[in-house]
Amino acid sequence: MKNDPTVYKKENRSTTLDWLLIYTSDSRTKSLLLIACSFYLQYLGNDEHYVLHYILGVMTSSMNKFLIDNFRISPHEAELFSSCFQVKAYSKGEKFIEYGKVSQKIGFVEKGLLKCVSIGNRKEVIDDFVFENQFVANYYSFLTKNESTKEIICMNDSVIRITTRNQIEELGKKHSFMEQMARNIAEKLFISTHQKLEDIRLLSAEERYLKLLNSNSNIMNEIPQYEIASYLNVSPETVSRIRKKLMKIS
Numbered sequence: 206m207k208n209d210p211t212v213y214k215k216e217n218r219s220t221t222l223d224w225l226l227i228y229t230s231d232s233r234t235k236s237l238l239l240i241a242c243s244f245y246l247q248y249l250g251n252d253e254h255y256v257l258h259y260i261l262g263v264m265t266s267s268m269n270k271f272l273i274d275n276f277r278i279s280p281h282e283a284e285l286f287s288s289c290f291q292v293k294a295y296s297k298g299e300k301f302i303e304y305g306k307v308s309q310k311i312g313f314v315e316k317g318l319l320k321c322v323s324i325g326n327r328k329e330v331i332d333d334f335v336f337e338n339q340f341v342a343n344y345y346s347f348l349t350k351n352e353s354t355k356e357i358i359c360m361n362d363s364v365i366r367i368t369t370r371n372q373i374e375e376l377g378k379k380h381s382f383m384e385q386m387a388r389n390i391a392e393k394l395f396i397s398t399h400q401k402l403e404d405i406r407l408l409s410a411e412e413r414y415l416k417l418l419n420s421n422s423n424i425m426n427e428i429p430q431y432e433i434a435s436y437l438n439v440s441p442e443t444v445s446r447i448r449k450k451l452m453k454i455s
Contacts, residue, residue: 279382286383290367306353309347311367313340314337320358321335323355324354410447414437
């Protein structure tokens with residue numbers, strides 16, 4: 206077993222690489238990641254920075270693809286934009302955005318799931334979920350510099366690429382494409398907000414549940430029933446009835 210590439214124990218790796226294992230909860234993928242780390246350390250002179258550079262390159266390329274596909278920018282512009290993001294690992298339950306503070310950052314979810322919780326005087330309501338390959342922020346607080354009336358919380362261990370207001374402003378001073386990208390982001394936010402309001406007015410709870418389910422097929426395993434109920438603004442019992450009805454149909 207000495208030369209088995211899957212034997213890459215914690216005592217043989219640095220804490221710098223530990224966060225990479227958060228990148229997936231799937232045991233098969235995690236094993237492949239460990240094999241890759243072992244291989245690269247063996248053949249690249251035991252220099253972990255090569256491993257980090259390789260893995261981060263894969264992560265950055267996924268973000269670049271998202272930017273190119275969704276914001277109509279060139280590969281070079283996508284590379285410039287993603288270069289101002291830094292990777293940070295979050296634990297389950299950790300807050301990405303805190304209530305009562307001005308939001309100064311925007312994130313891109315590489316791995317994980319987050320919930321956006323609006324906090325009022327009488328109750329808290331989940332108004333959105335953020336899945337992998339999506340941007341996450343309290344855009345209203347970010348743009349207006351008002352204190353956040355919501356908090357955004359990691360529902361499981363997550364890996365998020367983060368940039369700040371200052372970094373974006375500095376990039377905007379140097380590159381004109383940022384103005385067009387800002388318009389594209391504003392358009393998408395308007396369309397998304399409008400669609401959610403239309404869904405609340407026009408769709409039934411079951412139709413909104415199906416729409417949420419279609420956005421991520423693993424949602425029933427990842428999100429507790431009472432939190433889905435909060436998002437749909439119905440009781441947990443209603444969600445249970447919807448699930449039972451859909452199970453009978455399938």
